[in-house]
Amino acid sequence: MHDAGKVVAGIAVFAGLVTAPIWYQASVGGAVQPxxxxxxxxxxxxxxxxxxxxxxxxxxxxxxxxxxxxxxxxxxxxxxxxxxxxxxxxxxxxxxxxxxxxxxxxxxxxxxxxxxxxxxxxxxxxxxxxxxxxxxxxxxxxxxxxxxxxxx
Amino acid sequence: MKILVSLVLVVAAVFLALVLAGTGLRPLFGVALPYLAFATFLIGLAWRVVRWARSPVPFRIPTTCGQQKSLAFLPHSRLDNPFTGRQAFGRMVLEVLFFRSLFRNTTATLTRDGRLVYGSEKWLWAAGLAFHWSLLVIVLRHLRFFLEPVPGFVEVLQDVDGFFQVWVPVLYLTDLVIVAAMTFLFLRRVLLPQVRYISLANDYFPLFLLLGIALTGVLMRYFFKTDLAAVKDVALGLVTFRPTAPEAAGSLFYTHLFLVCVLLAYFPFSKLVHVAGVFLSPTRNLANNNRAERHVNPWNPEVKTHSYQEYEEEFHDLMKNAGYPLERE
Structure with a gap:
């Protein structure tokens, strides 16, 4: 893979952004009950x-x-x-x-x-x-x- | 025909979800498919990007649209012919956020007396920009279902989007804009003969799918209401890995969700990967410094060379005896 550092960083940032709600709920968000x-x-x-x-x-x-x-x-x-x-x-x-x-x-x-x-x-x-x-x-x-x- | 197939597929998906979401299969639509689709989306996209990144780009091949860096008295066009990585970054930012290369779109027409005339063509750029920005705002607005407590920037976005306070619940401008823009993009595809000629099912299907997602969302917000508390339970359940699929969320909601799942699963295998592809476009993301730096092709084969200097050294005595002029001495 060429420019592996940049590509992996890009994929990581993208994955972090689209899964942001999961991290938000796990850290900032309170205990969630219906x-x-x-x-x-x-x-x-x-x-x-x-x-x-x-x-x-x-x-x-x-x-x-x-x-x-x-x-x-x-x-x-x-x-x-x-x-x-x-x-x-x-x-x-x-x-x-x-x-x-x-x-x-x-x-x-x-x-x-x-x-x-x-x-x-x-x-x-x-x-x-x-x-x-x-x-x-x-x-x-x-x-x-x-x-x-x-x-x- | 391509239009019809795409339309039938989307309508079939709508009816499938509408009917099955009312049965015992609801957990499939509310739990299993969202997870599967999201995993496909994420892994598929990463796989596509890695596959692209395996192709070497030995030379700098940016499309140049302005004066390259040259003598000091020639003004260098930094954004249209970037020389450094930073300038290329600036060009990428404008490309990704404002579709600058599409702004340059031109159209060729024949006048009545047979002359070929080129003109500016901004409609595609304007509708594309309206669609993409609306989509971004709509996706960010949906964070109110996935995040608890709802962060301030989402509420600000809602307030700005619903600025005119028309109707209850408030009409969002982006809802209007995205449907209008997609309608325009569809009509453009169908009504312009050249564009219709090159359009594939792969062009119509995502258009209908996105239109279906927008319209089910609009129907659910403004016309056939649904229980938002139940909807939030579904969304929060998905991100906290305690998924539920309550009946109260309604068939229309599960249809909306199913269409989104179809979109996510279809994403990595379609033209929609341009969301990642734009970042990996060698004609956009490279600096034009071919004349200043040497870029060596990594898969060049080893070539045996024999320079004149070496030649002269090898046959030095013979050449000298024969009276040839020599470079050395």
Whole structure:
């Protein structure tokens, strides 16, 4: 092999670059566990102020667990940003405040802070966990409050 | 025909993955194939480079595009006719990052009155540059799935790429640019008769494959959403050697991944090795110093020589007696 030093160095640099994630995870990256989405599910405090004006079906079971979300969990995980985006356009441009879900239900007068965050109260524990992990920085909070009264 | 074969192959790969990712074969698409494809990519590429490096390049054969180093009053074109290793390095940097030799591309056309006219042709350069830079940004952006915590430069890249904040999730400019550039490159190949004539299946297949990868990615980001937490589990599992293939990641994701695997495995055996080849091009990476330094061909056979000096020494007496003029004395 000619210019063996340069060629081997080149191959080594290239191999190092394309395998960089392996080295990064082995050194800098923390211990990686799959995100347990059921852990720390926000416990809703029924006494929270303003909670009573939620749509009735979104209200809580007696033990504090939420009865129903506007969409099934799997659907929400993948599509929540599209729903929020569509709501915003509907409310701001068409003055339509109700949401018709894939389950066929119509939910009246939905809001981000006023509805979603009534149950999912803590942005840091609910929104941010997935967003930070996936490197997403949604600009919802440029305008919306990230807390409801009584939550954090 | 070559177009059709390439298209059918890519579409078949898409449907194969779409269907099989929903079955018990999912670990094949999420675990086994990515590892196999990546190993093929890395080993195959190294093998290609070593094979190239075994060919000696005894002479300096750079293509020269400017005045070579000469007398002091002639301005030397350092980048277009490098004389030192450093100048050749500068030329390589511009070549790799900005495709400088493609920038020089010209086109020959016949005018209506039969004259041959050469003109500048920048479209191939522009589309090629747009495609390659977009691809680089997109690959770097994907590091957000492979790295935990996500490093700052990846987030900066995302912010710049999604500068206009159109749609939720934010539209990345590189997604638009790469699809547009590849569409242009494909149309150029098909619509220009000369280019179509020299195009092979080896040209169409990677184009369709990359287009398929880009389009499945675009579909997954903007239209048919997928569970990003599950996607990150797959990516992180691969780099930490604790692979998983959760169903929640969705068939479209596994299709995207399968096409990437096909690309990686196909890479070392196709024209795509130009990613390594550009660094080993003797017409680019050598300094033009043939007149200043002697480069000896390493496989020159041993040649028996008999110089005039030796000849004169051998027949000195005979020549002197015969009255021939001698160099010595």
């Amino acid at each position: 995100l347990d989405l059921s852990r720390d599910f926000p416990v809703v405090r029924p006494g929270a102020p303003g909670f009573e004006d939620l749509p009735a079906d979104l209200a809580l079971n007696p033990d504090g667990t939420p009865r129903e979300c506007v969409e099934p969990t799997e659907f929400m995980r993948a599509n929540h940003m599209a729903i929020l985006d569509r709501w915003r356009d509907q409310v701001v441009r068409e003055d339509v405040h109700d949401y018709r879900s894939t389950t066929g239900k119509t939910w009246p007068h939905l809001k981000l802070t006023g509805t979603c965050m009534k149950c999912h109260q803590k942005k840091a524990e609910f929104c941010d966990r997935c967003h930070d992990r996936a490197g997403e920085k949604p600009y919802c909070w440029d305008c919306h409050l990230d807390r409801v009264a009584g939550g954090r």
